[in-house]
Amino acid sequence: MMQTEISSxxxxxxxxxxxxxxxxxxxxxxxxxxxxxxxxxDVQGDREVLDEALREEGLGDLRQRNFRVLAAEVAARFPDSGGTRPRLLDVGCAHGWFLEATAGHFDVLGIEPDARVAQSAGERGLPVRRGFFPDVLQADERFDVIIFNDVMEHIPDIVSAMQACAHHLSTGGIVVVNAPARTGLLYRVSQAMAALGLPASFDRMWQKGFPSPHVHYLDDASMHLIGARAGLKLVSVRTLPSLSVKGLYARIRYDRTVSAAKAMAVTFILGVAAPALRVLPADIKVWTLRAT
Ligand SMILES: [Zn+2]
Structure with missing residues (x-):
């Protein structure tokens, strides 16, 4: 266990x-x-806390779609010059989907701390180092893109992580942080419910009781300030859709304490609400930072 208490x-x-x-x-x-x-x-790979198969199915549909959008956008920032391919580092690459989405354009590398997940990505031929960022990097390794897909909100010492990014960036390189937004509708609704004495969805938003809970909820202002402390400038912000009805049921069910009936009810309600959610404050944001 790692102590995550942060006082300032x-x-x-x-x-x-x-x-x-x-x-x-x-x-x-x-x-x-x-x-x-x-x-x-699970750095040792000897526990089964969540159903990995359900988890993959649940996050698959939406993540793959968002990854394709992000991959195209990141590639457009580094046009093919015919020379050496730009280098991309995916921190917390999980099953390696973003590596697969970008390998056609970039020379890619993934880092993944979960032993079994890292092994399964490696077995599919993806270049993945098992361990933590930046420990598994050589001091002189540089990247044009360092991306965190649903990862930065789990890293307790976020300032050190951003400083490590600044160190490992090539000249003109970018850091991309894809994470849940504090300003998102679902987060705000869960916050209001918690204030009324109904904390279950608030706890779920923070992934309380999960092996890797959230330790931050970020927004444009905090990303700007945290980046500045690491010598990075926030250069762009975009949003991504956070709700896919197809994967929703599996996503809710992958925490095995939620019953099938309850998961179906929640899936139905959110499925009906999905069109409305598209025009409301986005729950996922992508912040891009550059060395100053
Ligand atoms: Zn503050």
Whole structure:
């Protein structure tokens, strides 16, 4: 187990206050929100906490689609010059889908701490190093793109992670952070429900009780400040769709404590609400930063 207690705001460095739940932290001086939830990744590969097959199915449809959008966008920033291919590092690459989506354009490398996930990606021929960023990199390794897909919100020392990015970036390189947004509709609804004494969806948004809970909920202002502390400038922000009805049932069910009946009910309600959610504040944001 890794202790994740953070007492000062990673964005503005002021003291954090307790938020809605005992483990929830808020900054009074800026909009940053964090948690003291414990990260417990299966680095040895000897436990089965969640159903990996269901998890893959649940996240598959939407993630693959978002990955294709992101891959095309990142590739467009580094046009093919006919010379050496640009290098891309995917931190927390999981099953390697983003590596597959970008391998046609970039010289790719993945890092994955979960032993079994890293092994299964490696067995499919993907270049994946097992371990943590930046420990498994050589000091002189440089990348044109360092991307975090649903990863940065799990890294307790986010400032050190961003500083490591700045160190490992090539000249003109970019850091891409794809993560849940504090300003998203689902997060705000869950927050309002928690304030009314119904904390279940708030706990779920933070992935409380999961092996790798969220330790940050980021927004444009906190990304700007955290980036600046690492010498990186926030250059663009975009949103991605967060809801795919097709994968929703499996996604809800992959935490085995949710019954099939309840999962079906939630899937139905969110399925009906899906068209409305597209025009409301996005739950997933992609922040792109560049060395100053
Ligand atoms: Zn702050």
């Amino acid at each position: 705001c990673p964005a503005c460095q002021q003291q954090l206050q307790q938020g809605i739940q005992p483990w929830h932290r808020k900054c009074r001086h800026c909009s940053y929100e964090g948690s003291t939830l414990l990260v417990d990744i």
